[in-house]
Amino acid sequence: MTASAHILQKGSVTRVMLLVLACLLPGVLAYAWHFGWGIVINLVWASLLALALEALALGLRGYPLKPFLADGSALVTAWLLALSLPPLAPWWLTLVGMAFAIGVAKHLYGGLGQNIFNPAMVGFAVLIISFPAQMTQWSAPLSLAAHPLNFGESLSFIFGGGLPSGVALDAVVTATPLDTVRTGLLQQHTLGEIHAASHVFGSIGGVGGEWVAAGYLVGGIALWALRIVPWQVPVAFLAGIWLTAGFLHWADAGRFAAPWFQIATPSVMLGAFFIATDPVSGSTTPRGRLIFGLGAGFLAVIIRVFGGYPDGVAFAILLMNLCVPLIDAWTQPLVFGEAKKK
């Protein structure tokens, strides 16, 4: 005896989630192209973990498995976390991260639609605080690596930790451009010197990384065109980064990297279009989304530049997740005919 519409537009949560995954593909392809098999193996591994952990959590909570496993939300969490981790991250790192993402951040808060924080970012934050060493072992771009790992070697490194004989770890992993800048600055070098001394810098961002970022950008624009994400969040997020980094760069170009460099990192583009836009943990009002994006962008740069962690995007988004109830309450738009009343 329903009073709601008897007809429905085609669409479902599953469709939304699958479209998000589809729009991640350009970035994933660029990632695999430039950094090798590691990311592909880790995406598959994280996806399997996500489905298993989701099924376990649903079973413990007495929820039906089929509709909730099919909604695809766990897969999105898995991909976002895997794409945030070093592509050769050991198998147990992904396991711990996913356990926190699905078990704690999602299901302890009430499951789909109830989480205050973005689950993937919670998993990431736990890992970067607990396992800083493993979290900074980024594979070198294939073009720079002394020994690019093939599929089998990547697989055995991720699951066994062993490298082919005669290959040192340095031949496989390297510091990220952000790390290079951070370390260089700590050693009192100027940005110019740092850039000149390292091969990891590409034309805008890092070698390879800038292409991954471009892939996310393309997918993100598609996501907006499909009306899955609103324009306000990515635009405000990128503007927040640009303005903050731009101001710092303008104040001291020797110490603070250019805004283009800050923006052309994979984490920023992934954050702007796929993580800050998470509807569950983000703001829902148009003005609120602008505030949310600007705040996250600002915090991301501040944490990157002044904080102790290699990147700030995850923490920035988590901090803004906290502010959402307040932002939403403050930014309620006027309803039809409301302005006239006053």
Place this chain on the structure above:
Amino acid sequence: MELHRFPGGIHPEEHKKESSSRPIHAAFVPRKLVVPMRQHIGQPAKPIVRVGDHVLKGQMIAEADGYVSVALHAPSSGTVTDIGLSKVPHPSGLPDLCITISTDGRDEWCERTPVDWRNTDPAALRGHVRDFGIAGLGGAVFPSSIKLDPAGGPAIHTLILNGGECEPWITCDDRLMRERAEDILEGARIMQHLIGAEKLIAGIEDNKPEAIAAMRTAAQKIGVAIEVVAMPTIYPGGGGKQITKTLTGLDTPSGGRTTDVGVQVFNVGTSYALSRALNHGEPLVSRIVTVTGHVLRPQNYEVLIGTPMSELLLHAGEREGLTGIIMGGPMMGFDVPAMDVPVVKASNCVLAKSKELFPPRPPEMPCIRCTQCVPVCPAELQPQQLYWFARAKDLGRAQEYHLFDCIECGCCSYVCPSHIPLVDYYRYAKSEIWAREKEKRLADTARERHEFRLFRLEREKKEKAERLAAKAATKKAEAPALSTAEQDAKKKLIQEALARAQARKAAVTPKNVDNLPPEKQAEIAEVEARRAKIREIAKQPVEPEQH
């Protein structure tokens, strides 16, 4: 004419072609008519016939009960066989008071008296409108007599004839405008006369070009100054606030009505019924109903009020695989509780369901705050927030977020990827708020009564004390007023009476002790003395016992 875009809205599949190509089928008389007393907003009508009465078509069988009410009439001639609870088309599924008429098949009219509306006092004219049973036929069934009363509100500058008919499947207004445009416009003339609007506009969605043409032709023919406007087809463009925005650009204030901005909106069917009533003396006993969906011959019928929907389906050709009936459209209509519920004044459409046309709603998933409901909401609400508040029973917040601006159009439930029946939640929250307000009103009344009782008791006590004091004062004041002679006479009377009494007492001597021997006499005297002593002791104050 410049058109304006109202916020929100959707474009569901129209499904108008199925029923719009055939002309309106004339009324048929079913064997039994069940006329519910509550067919309009407000007080239900009060039956004025008795079981066994013979009634003629158009004869009043129930009168309007109060200001917000309308009368009801026998839809055909026959005999009243029952006045009692019967199944009605209401989402609650609860039975309601109905008058059942067993028809005689003659469909014999009572005497029809047209009203000379141009020369009738407006108040009396509105009384006629109410007694002819006219209520809004667009779906809300609000008594038209009230909407035609311009007193007490802002001046109405624009009268809108609503031919939007934005719900999918429904074509009754379309066919009515195509076939009976002149009567619609005659009705509009009466409305304009009553509410004094300078401007008359008919808004018709542009998916009904034949209706637009017919209305324009009729207006020219009978000389009614009306602007017939083709509006873009957007659901819910036929909503009162939405059509007002489209045609006039005026925003109805939040929590208000279109009359607040000087616009009154009437459905074309209501206008037609008004003209039939006043110009031809025919009360509202039938209406045009679209019978469509899972039937062999989807078509519009002129249906007597009270006709069982199941009989309508038989006429339109019932098909295998019927899964239910929606009264109204697929967006705002509801599943009727039984197939044989009667057609009422609000029944613009009888929509037969099948599994193919209306598959069961997929299971409800949690809200992921995707806000796809926000851009489609014509009231510019935050449906996802209202949903959370309704679920959490946070009714105060729901009201703060303008729950009562929701027109229940269903756009949000239509687009929701989690398939949440959002409107159900809003209706639940609204009814909860109403129930609580009612409870609060009752509690307030009870408290006021109690407080008044205390006040009254206090007052009575005070008044009594004052009265007694006043009485005492007057007695004191009056006492010396008695003359000494009167007093003396009184005293004398009293003394005489006392003397008489003492004499009587003295005269009566105990007889049983008369002839006792002296020792007995002495004994008695002793006993008497003892008793006297005891009496003496008893008279002395007793020390309170110490505990």
